[in-house]
Amino acid sequence: MTKKDYYNIVGVDKSASADEIKRAYRKLARKYHPDVNPDDKGAEAKFKELNEAFEVLGNQQKKAQYDQFGHAAFQQGQGGGGFQGFRGFGGGGGGGFSSFEDIFSGSGFDDIFSAFSGMRGEETRRSSAPGADLRYDITITLEEAHSGVAKKIQVPRFEKCGVCKGTGAKDGTAKETCDKCNGSGQVRQVRRSFLGQIVTVGMCGKCKGKGTIIKTPCSECSGNGRIKKTRTIDVEIPAGVDNDSHLRMAGEGEAGMNGAPSGDLYIVIHVKPHDILERYENDLYCKTTIGIGQAVLGDEIEIPTIRGKAKLKIPSGTQSHTVFKLSGQGMPDVHGRGKGDQLVKVVVEIPKTLNKKQRQLMEEYAVESRQSATVGKGFFDKMKEYF
Ligand SMILES: [Zn+2]
Ligand SMILES: [Zn+2]
Incomplete structure (x- = not known):
């Protein structure tokens, strides 16, 4: 038996909870599963090692023994001499081997049985695989x-x-209860060797490990x-x-x-x-364009929201790319922690073509602006300081 650290193999801390151990085991079991790595001997060895580790760490009683005594607690079963100790971990009737069920209960994929059992040269044992x-x-x-x-x-x-x-x-x-194994699904064989008593436990061939027929x-x-x-x-x-x-x-x-x-x-x-709205966290974003007149003079526009249309007041003198906030018009928080907002970016569109009337008005506006010098005054003042 290896002397590797079972916690290392499963990839968890000694303080890990039963749930964390199971989760870590499942993740690695999927990774090294022989079905996933059919010709990879390394993966197969890792999978074996992983199952060996989880056989202990996934069982509360065995884990406690392991934490206290380390691998010594489990080596007795190998060389005989003290098999009682090993049997002790099994938790009664089923014998030491019954813990194999613990490995898979709750593992979430039942095909693991066939692969795992196959490696052990046994027939598939699916007696209580979870769905x-x-x-x-x-x-x-x-x-x-x-x-x-x-x-x-x-x-x-x-x-x-x-x-x-x-x-x-x-x-x-x-x-009916299987008469060969009396319902345990397992058959034990005890033989003596120079090392002492060796017990092998295998699946009952008659009921295929189910215990019933x-x-x-x-x-x-x-x-x-x-x-x-x-x-x-x-x-x-x-x-x-x-x-x-x-x-x-x-x-x-x-x-x-x-x-x-x-x-x-x-x-x-x-x-x-969405065609118009974009979500970021619980806020919704959209962009709308307004005309130069609306930006300068102010207006009230309609904008799309997730619940239909809403009115948005554009104040006079609105600059392009100003972002307006519609409080509480975003997405509700999935955990019930309030609501996001809708943010509307207003882009002022400069007309590329003008009709005769518009041109005339713009020209008048331009002349008027130059005379009253309200446009860009600050900028020209700064320019003067340069020259
Ligand atoms: Zn049987
Ligand atoms: Zn049926």
Whole structure:
């Protein structure tokens, strides 16, 4: 057995919570999973090592033993002599090996069983694999994100078979406890060697580790206990939700095997870009143009908001690129912490062509301005100081 640090292998601190350990384990397990790296011996070794580490750290009792005694607590099982100690960690009836279930319960992907068991030269043991997590992508408009929206989505998933209630046994016929392993799903063999007593524990071949045998399989699900169904699920998208937000619907993933918990459903929300309004955090931005007369004389204009139109007062003498704020007209905070604002940038458009009347008026204006020297006075004063 290796003397590597299990915490290092899983990549967590000694102070990590059970949840953090599980999360770190799952992340690495996905990375080094033999299905992902079919020909990579290094990854396979890492995966083995990772599972060995998690077998201990993922089990409260074993973790405590490891924290106190280190690897010494687990080496007894290898060379015999003190197998009692190893058996002690298993927590009773199932023996030391029963902890393999702990590794995978809540791991969220049931195919890991086949790969892991395969490496050990055993048959697939799927007796209590939890259901897989599912992902569903949904696209909504900015208006829907603003108000919140209820959506119905169609999710194809494995559900518990309604006919056999997930047992896999034909209606009315019960599962029978496997007589070979007495329901434990495991068979133990004890032999003596010069090192002492060696115990090997393997999966029961008769029930394939399930501990029970179905005499007559359910015809609806062929004894799987699960059936593929497309389910309509109501999704409540909260007001203020932003692009790429995730919504977790606990237990709405695929049904687990043999009563194991279902996976979760993750809704990934995409917000379509709006024609006019742009979101930054909880504020909305837009740009509008006004004429030179409106900027100089002032006006009241209509601007689009997320809830329709609003009036915006342009004061006389408004400079181009002035930003006006419409308080509280932005997006609501998804956590209920108030609302953003709408910010309107006003750009003054200088006309490129003028009709005869406009030209005449502009010329008069120009002459008038020069005489009264109100335009750019400060600038010309500064120029004079230079010369
Ligand atoms: Zn069934
Ligand atoms: Zn059995």
